[in-house]
Amino acid sequence: MERISKHQLAAMIILFQIGSTPLFEIGIRTGQNAWIVVICNMLLGCLLLLMFLAIHRKEPDKNLNELFIHYFGTVAGKALALFYVLLFIYESMRNLRDFGDLTVLTILPRTPISLIMLVMVALSVYALKKGIEIFFRLAEFIVAGVLFFYLILIAMTFVSGLVHWKRLLPVMENGVRPILLESSESLWFPFGQMMIFLIFWKYAADKAGVSKASLRAYFTAGFVILITSVINISVLGHQFTDISTVPLLQTVQLIQIADVFERFDTLVIMLFYAGIYMKATLWLLAAVLGLSQIFPVGYRTFLLPVGGVIYATAFLPPSWQAHLEFGETVATRFMMNPIFLGIIPAVLYAVMLLKIRFPPRRRYANPRP
Amino acid sequence: MYKFMKRLAKKREYPQQHAQTDLLLPEKLSASLVQNTETIASLTGNSSDFTVRSFHGLGGMTFAVVFIDGLTDSFIVNENIVKPLMQEADAAAAGQPGGIDSFAFVKDRVLTVGSTNTIHTFTDLMSTLYGGHTVILAEGWQHGISASSSKWEQRGVEEPATQTVIRGPKEGFTENIGTNVALLRRKIKSPRLWKIDRKIGRITRTDVSVMYINGIADDTVVGEVLERLDRIDTDSILESGYLEEFIQDKTFTPFPTMINTERPDSVAAALLEGQVALLVDGTPFVLLLPITFFKFFIASEDYYQRFDISSFLRILRICAFTISMVLPSIYIAVTTYHQEMIPTTLLVSLAAQREGIPFPAFFEALMMEVTFEVLREAGVRLPRAIGSAISIVGALVLGQAAVEAGLVSAAMVIVVAFTAISSFVVPAFNIAIAARLIRFVLMFLAATMGFFGIMSGLLFLIIHMLSIRSFGVPYLAPVAPLVPGNLKDSVFRAPWWMMITRPRLISKKGSIVRQKPKPRPDRSGDESERKT
Known part of the structure; x- marks a missing residue:
């Protein structure tokens, strides 16, 4: 089996968490308190993460799909796994479309979106064809660059004197309630999505270091997200942040140092590219791993078909607005995130605890796993 | 494929x-x-x-x-x-x-x-x-x-023509394998320096020696090398390049998985890190394996200069390598798709230069790059005596005249020239060639998809490099997979007394301690000595 080190795991968590998050301003509905919502999300998400880690620690050699099959029975478990595969495909498609539209909107207005998405899907399939290990090493290779670049961007906004702390005031003028309300809705993205690592923790070579590495990486990524949130609001003000398509891009456009260091938009889009690409590919990997669990065939077989499905479905929304709206509907109306990222894992955990507390009667002399 | x-x-x-x-x-x-x-x-x-x-x-x-x-x-x-x-x-x-x-x-x-x-x-x-x-x-x-009565005419030990250094030994390998082995024995006076001989090539019966330090080199690597050598069934081995193609891990890649060198000191240093040397009779180029990508940017001189200087030079070389790969494509992407990235005054002057140019930036760049590649190839092949003629033709006719005739912009000439010079900074020639090939692909990608194309190309390249192994050692180690201890001698070089261990992935397991920890120079007497 392929093995990943804890550095690789941490790098992947950081890139996955950052992923497409900087495209959006989390909790901007609470105005200038959005950054407090981020902190709140991060802490609530941490509770979720602790639950996921607890599930993992109970069964360190099983991934999510194997757990489903083991604890819910073959039929129900496989059906559930299939639902998760659909979720992962959907999320991958969202990221793909996000980036396609972002690129067409900003740096390549006259390039067909089909080409951009095709290149990205092809790269995803290629990376995964090389194996899980190679893909996680890719994360390890680029994570330092990505973090460094974010650091430079943050430093430059300060140096060019754009940050006005006053725009963060007043803090919590309506009390804690609206923040918690907003937080309860938005904590799933991206913090709740840590659920996906239930599939990958099993591959970690150093079982003991998993929790520590995951938590550290989680908070590193959370810190980056928090800082970008603070900077967006303190540079643009919350009204403007609310209406701008990609707030961070807007912020970066204002950077101007010595008439030389300016207009970094293209480079920032490339930074987003790295994050979104890693995230979309990880969703894809989770999907094909799930499929290979349901149908006993190596996961590489599913790469091309699933990649094709992701590519095809990415064309369904007629525009980015429609795409965003669709995502909003699925997330809130159908409660997709709370169900898949919260409730089902919680039920799974409960079942696990019960089964461990009250082990079922042995039907066979040698119970097969 | x-x-x-x-x-x-x-x-x-x-x-x-x-x-x-x-x-x-x-x-x-x-x-x-x-x-x-x-x-x-x-x-x-x-x-x-x-x-x-x-x-x-x-x-x-x-x-x-x-x-x-x-x-x-x-x-x-x-x-x-x-x-x-x-x-x-x-x-x-x-x-x-x-x-x-x-x-x-x-x-x-x-x-x-x-x-x-x-x-x-x-x-x-x-x-x-x-x-x-x-x-x-x-x-x-x-x-x-x-x-035994052998004696034949041979070249003496001279300063190597490639990989010249400012400080360090000036001797180089010769075409005689016996001399080469002797040069190594003079550097490493230990009975643990072992040598295994093979004759390869059904007609040429070329002498090939595998040399390694027993107890430092990984035995599985040595075994693997011998096995791969024994699998070779060809009629001729005339240079180590033949051998390289027969035993390398991956064929369809621009990246070499072995280093060749003419310098005995480089080979000795590599042997002491646990690498295996392959000496072939009839060529001064010795193959070293297994290697990682970052070893291509290490000159033997790095270990003789001060550590800070060498660290700086290594970073410079890696930057130069990257520049020689991506600079023309960045120029194309910026002038074709992302003009807003250029500071306004520069943009105005660039636009003025490009005003009279009949070709799109991609074609202009391609033309100049191909011209330069032709010039370079001519420079290598042509007789020494007419070397100066080429530089005149290249510099004056192609450079200046092309700009004055309005065929290419002056900025383009600068880009091409800088790219060319950058590609000579890398100490290992065979990795510099890889950059030359990749450059053209990236230029094409930049012309079709701007920065997105370049980024995609680079991502592809990184994934490809991550999948390469050189005799079991991941190509991009120690960065990915991360081996924190080995970073001391990769992109940077730490002072010698700090490099306590040998490279973990290359040397034999359990034999990585190179020296006692921290025999750092004693500084207690410094002050009093200065006064006296």
Whole structure:
């Protein structure tokens, strides 16, 4: 089996968490308190993460799909796994479309979106064809660059004197309630999505270091997200942040140092590219791993078909607005995130605890796993 | 692609040619001297450099010495082989009580040369002849004696033409494998420096030596190298490049998985880190393996200069390598798609320059890059005497005139020139060539998709490099997979006393401690010393 080190795991968590998050301003509905919502999300998400880690620690050699099959029975478990595969495909498609539209909107207005998405899907399939290990090493290779670049961007906004702390005031003028309300809705993205690592923790070579590495990486990524949130609001003000398509891009456009260091938009889009690409590919990997669990065939077989499905479905929304709206509907109306990222894992955990507390009667002399 | 090529290669079945190459050798030497000399003559097609000298010597027996003219030292043949046999042997034999076994007597008492061997077959006989030995045959003997007498013209140890240094030893390998091994033995005076020999090539019978330090090199790597060498079934090995292609891990990649070097000090340093050296007779280029990508940016001089300077130089080299790969494509992407990235004043001047240019930036860049590649290739091949002509043509006609004629913009010439110079900064030539190839692909991607294209190309490249292994060692180690301890000697170089361990992925497991921790220079006496 392929093995990943804890550095690789941490790098992947950081890139996955950052992923497409900087495209959006989390909790901007609470105005200038959005950054407090981020902190709140991060802490609530941490509770979720602790639950996921607890599930993992109970069964360190099983991934999510194997757990489903083991604890819910073959039929129900496989059906559930299939639902998760659909979720992962959907999320991958969202990221793909996000980036396609972002690129067409900003740096390549006259390039067909089909080409951009095709290149990205092809790269995803290629990376995964090389194996899980190679893909996680890719994360390890680029994570330092990505973090460094974010650091430079943050430093430059300060140096060019754009940050006005006053725009963060007043803090919590309506009390804690609206923040918690907003937080309860938005904590799933991206913090709740840590659920996906239930599939990958099993591959970690150093079982003991998993929790520590995951938590550290989680908070590193959370810190980056928090800082970008603070900077967006303190540079643009919350009204403007609310209406701008990609707030961070807007912020970066204002950077101007010595008439030389300016207009970094293209480079920032490339930074987003790295994050979104890693995230979309990880969703894809989770999907094909799930499929290979349901149908006993190596996961590489599913790469091309699933990649094709992701590519095809990415064309369904007629525009980015429609795409965003669709995502909003699925997330809130159908409660997709709370169900898949919260409730089902919680039920799974409960079942696990019960089964461990009250082990079922042995039907066979040698119970097969 | 690879599978396709393999299928192509499989489709045709070549008739086995093993039997033909060894001709119709009579297996054993016969007792008849005339018959033996005739067989030698027919085997070699009466080639005139095969010298057969017949004479009467010890006890009136008929002897023949066989050697190849030009590979042997005629002084040794005359003074130590022929002369004793003709003149001194009888006197020595007279002192012997009773009858003598002429074969043993000649071998042990008469021949005054360094080493002798008994020859049984013609295959042995031929291979010892090619080694510069002299073979002594006699009427009535069932065997022959080979006597070492090799000496041939060869280049002396000179300063290597590639990989020159400012500080450090100036000697380089030569075409003679014996000299090369000696150069290494002089640097590493340890019995643990082991050497395993192979003869590869059915026709050329080239000497190949695998050298490593026992206990530091990873035994599995050594085993793997020997296994891959033994799998080679070809008729010729003329340079280490042949060997490299036969035993490398991945064929369809621009990235080499072995380093070649002409410098004994580089090889010695590599051996001490647990790498394995492959020496091939007939070339001064020694192969080192396993390697990682970042080793290509290390010059041997880095270890002789101060650590801070070398760290700076290494970062510079990696930057230069990246520049030589991406600069033209960035220029294309920026001028075609992302003009807003350029500061306004520069943009105005660039636009003014490009105003009269009839071609799109991609075509302009492609033209200039191809021109430069042609110039460079011409510069390597052309006779030394007309070298200056090329530089005049290149610099004046192609550079200046093309700009003045409005074919290309001045900025483009600067970009191409800087790219070209950057590609020479990398110490290893074979990785610089990789950048040359990749550059054109990236230029195309930049022309179609701007920065997105470049980024995608680079991502593809990184994934590809991550999948390469050199004899089991991941290519991008120690960065991915991250080996924190080995970062001390990768992009940076720490001072020597800090590099306590050898590279973990390369050296043998459990043998990575290089020195006692922290024998750092004693600073306690500094102040008082200065005062006195």
